[in-house]
Amino acid sequence: MLYIGICDDFIEARKTIFNLCEEYFKETIMKHEYVFFNSGEEVLLYCEGNDNVQIDILFLDIEMQGISGIDLKKEVLWQDKIARIVFVTNHSESIYNAFSKKTIGFIPKPPSQEKIKKMLLITLNEIEENIALKIKDYDGKLIEIFMEDIVFLKASGSYTEIYTKGPEGGSGEFILSTKKMGDLEKEMRIYPIIRVHKSYMVNLASVIDFGEKILIQNLSMEIPVGRRYRETAKIKYLQYVKNRIKKRL
Incomplete structure (x- = not known):
């Protein structure tokens, strides 16, 4: 799941960014949700909520009533609820003050489809490149697994067996995680590791044939596909x- 924040004190400006984002997502299967803010103060309140999810990218206006986008940036710089900021503004003179470790770009008003798409792609690429799963194994040892190394997952009672790549690219050893598959499914919200059966998840990067059952590269076993998951998974x-084909063209 990708979480997108849009902060502007004009509702039409928020709608414009929302519509441009939706144009991009028509081309993908990426699950996403929006959080809308009418002011910088609302963003600060959101950041104080312990149960609120981290916003992966915040489209932020600079000139707003109350706290400005520049001042808001200073407030959220060391908080974990806002991962990245894209400033949407016509005030080019403010760009210098808008730079920060969380600032990934600037978009002039009115925003274009091309600029919005570029910022979304930057965000998705950063998430995909850096994403790693931190789990505790059966012995309580903390282990970090990069998502690209996962081949498939198998439910095992209250635990989950996580099968990783072997020397030839197929499944090698597995790590027994104390987390349930449903919890791991939420943590893998960005990477193309999907549920195909009540007891199985697969990394689509390892799939070489998808039919009644799934054939994994360099793996002798077949992964079953549950009836309730078949259509969505396919x-x-x-x-x-x-x-993948588009990226290679």
Whole structure:
């Protein structure tokens, strides 16, 4: 799941960014949600909520009633609820003061589809490149697994077996995680590791054939596909293949 924040004190400006984001997501299978803010003060209140999810990218106006975008940036710089900021403004003279470790870009008003798409792609690429799963194994040892190394997951009672790549690219050893598969599924919200059965998840990057069962590269076993997951999983697989082909063109 990708979480997108939009902060502007004009509702029409928020709608414009929302519509441009939706144009991009028509081309993908990426799950996403929006959080809308009418002011910088609302963003600060959001950051104080312990149960609020981290916003992956915040489209932020500079000139607003109350706290400005520049001042808001200073407040959220060391908080974990806002991961990245994109300033949307016509005030080019303010760009110098808008730079920070969380600032990934600037978009002039009115924003264009091309600029919005570019910022979303930067965010998705950063998430995909850096994402790693931190889990405790059966012995309580903390282990970090990069998502790209995961081949498939198998439910094992209240635990989950996480199978990682072997020397030839197929499944090698597995790590027994104390987390349930449902919890791990939420943590893998960005990477193309999807649920295909009540007891299985697969990394689409390892799939070489998707039919009644799933064939994994360099793996002798077949992964079953549950009836309730089949249609959605097949759509995600075909979209994944389509996107991979586009990247190579």
